Amino acid sequence: xxxxxxxxxxxxxxxxxxxxxxxxxxxxxxxxxxxxxxxxxxxxxxxxxxxxxxxxxxxxxxxxxxxxxxxxxxxxxxxxxxxxxxxxxxxxxxxxxxxxxxxxxxxxxxxxxxxxxxxxxxxxxxxxxxxxxxxxxxxxxxxxxxxxxxxxxxxxxxxxxxxxxxxxxxxxxxxxxxxxxxxxxxxxxxxxxxxxxxxxxxxxxxxxxxxxxxxxxxxxxxxxxxxxxxxxxxxxxxxxxxxxxxxxxxxxxxxxxxxxxxxxxxxxxxxxxxxxxxxxxxxxxxxxxxxxxxxxxxxxxxxxxxxxx
Numbered sequence: 001x002x003x004x005x006x007x008x009x010x011x012x013x014x015x016x017x018x019x020x021x022x023x024x025x026x027x028x029x030x031x032x033x034x035x036x037x038x039x040x041x042x043x044x045x046x047x048x049x050x051x052x053x054x055x056x057x058x059x060x061x062x063x064x065x066x067x068x069x070x071x072x073x074x075x076x077x078x079x080x081x082x083x084x085x086x087x088x089x090x091x092x093x094x095x096x097x098x099x100x101x102x103x104x105x106x107x108x109x110x111x112x113x114x115x116x117x118x119x120x121x122x123x124x125x126x127x128x129x130x131x132x133x134x135x136x137x138x139x140x141x142x143x144x145x146x147x148x149x150x151x152x153x154x155x156x157x158x159x160x161x162x163x164x165x166x167x168x169x170x171x172x173x174x175x176x177x178x179x180x181x182x183x184x185x186x187x188x189x190x191x192x193x194x195x196x197x198x199x200x201x202x203x204x205x206x207x208x209x210x211x212x213x214x215x216x217x218x219x220x221x222x223x224x225x226x227x228x229x230x231x232x233x234x235x236x237x238x239x240x241x242x243x244x245x246x247x248x249x250x251x252x253x254x255x256x257x258x259x260x261x262x263x264x265x266x267x268x269x270x271x272x273x274x275x276x277x278x279x280x281x282x283x284x285x286x287x288x289x290x291x292x293x294x295x296x297x298x299x300x301x302x303x304x305x306x307x308x309x
Contacts, residue, residue, distance in 0.1 A: 016060050019073045020053060027080045042080070047087040051079065075131065082127040089143040089150075095125040096154040097161075098194045099132065099187075100217065102249065109136040111147060116261045118250060121194045123154050129161075129185040158195035161188060169205065176230065179205055179222040186218040190249055193220065199256060211264055212254040213238060216245030235267040242269070 024030055024042060032043040038054030056072045086092035099122050106112050111123040111134075123135040140150065166182040179202060181192055192198055193212055202210055206224040211231075213221045215238050231253065242248045253265035 016057055016069060016072075019069060020056075020076060023073050023077045024080065027077060027084065029080060029084070042083075044084070047084070049083045049087070051076075051083065078127060079131065082125070082131075082133075085127070086125060086139065089145045092125065093150075093153045094157065095127050096135070096150060096157055097124050097126060097129075097132075097188060098122070098151075098154045098158050098191055099124045100191045100194055100214070100249065109134070109138070111135045111137065111140060111150060113151065115194065116254060117263060118252065121191075123150050129183075129188060132187060155195050158188070158192065159197040162192050162195055162197055162201060165192065167205070175225050177206055177224040179210075179224075181220060187247075188217075190214040190217050190220045193254075199258075202256070208258050210256050212256060214249050214254070215239075215241035215251065216249050217247040218245070231265050234265070238267055239269060 021031060027044075029042045029044045031040050032048055033041040035041065035050070038057055039050060039052045041048055042051055053076065056076060060069055060072060082095060085095065100115065101112070101120050101122050103118055103120060106120050106122065112120045115121045124132050125135055126132045135150065140147065161183060162181075164183070168180045168182060170178045170180075172178050181189065183189060183192075193214065202222055206222060209224075211223040211226055213223065213234065219241060234253065235251075238251050238253070242251050251267040251269065252263050253267075255262040255264035
């Protein structure tokens with residue numbers, strides 16, 4: 001590597017770290033300690049928190065773009081403000097959300113509860129609904145707040161998000177009714193099904209029984225009047241969306257009834273590119289509710305007293 005390139009990398013790294021520290025100063029924070037190459041303990045003299053700037057540094061190292069650097073520093077400033085607010089439950093509770101995740105994505109420090117087979121609901125926090133952080137046990141202990149309370153507050157915030165969502169309705173082939181939601185930031189699209197107001201919002205449009213397809217966190221479709229052959233035909237589309245998704249969620253088709261949530265269809269990914277369908281025939285045709293019962297939202301915790309039932 002040429003000397004100029006090496007110096008460019010050095011100055012680029014120093015420039016980023018200098019801007020990082022200047023951004024801290026503008027928020028009345030400073031670096032109290034450095035742990036590893038990119039993890040810093042940041043303090044304002046009273047409170048402190050850990051922040052990892054590794055991803056931001058990697059992005060800058062790839063581009064050396066002034067515009068990218070400015071955007072990254074602005075994002076860091078946003079993170080500083082968020083972390084500063086999260087020091088106390090009183091200040092941070094407005095940032096709490098529920099996010100739907102797969103079982104295999106859950107680690108021991110996450111605040112999670114069962115939702116339905118293979119899926120969990122997780123308490124996260126965000127100030128802009130784009131940059132999302134997991135709430136962990138250590139923060140919960142610092143707050144001294146019970147798990148049921150943070151679940152309840154997160155649920156209330158999700159209901160507010162649902163109330164502001166735009167609804168779209170379509171009639172697909174035949175007389176199949178489809179409903180979808182539009183929210184400003186798609187990261188929480190499928191997570192809307194976790195909130196207590198979800199059933200009642202759909203009841204008003206599709207009735208008490210409906211199907212939910214959520215192949216990724218960013219995609220959600222609610223369906224009614226589904227026959228056996230159409231349900232089976234959904235398998236290829238669902239699996240294709242699942243495989244292409246940045247944040248894949250489930251290839252199951254969920255049946256919502258006033259009593260619980262069941263698996264109406266389960267589509268296997270298989271070992272090759274051909275989707276293998278394994279469908280629960282007892283839980284189809286709008287659906288009679290005779291399918292095997294799965295873990296329901298009502299059993300997931302104190303925050304799941306579902307409305308509109």
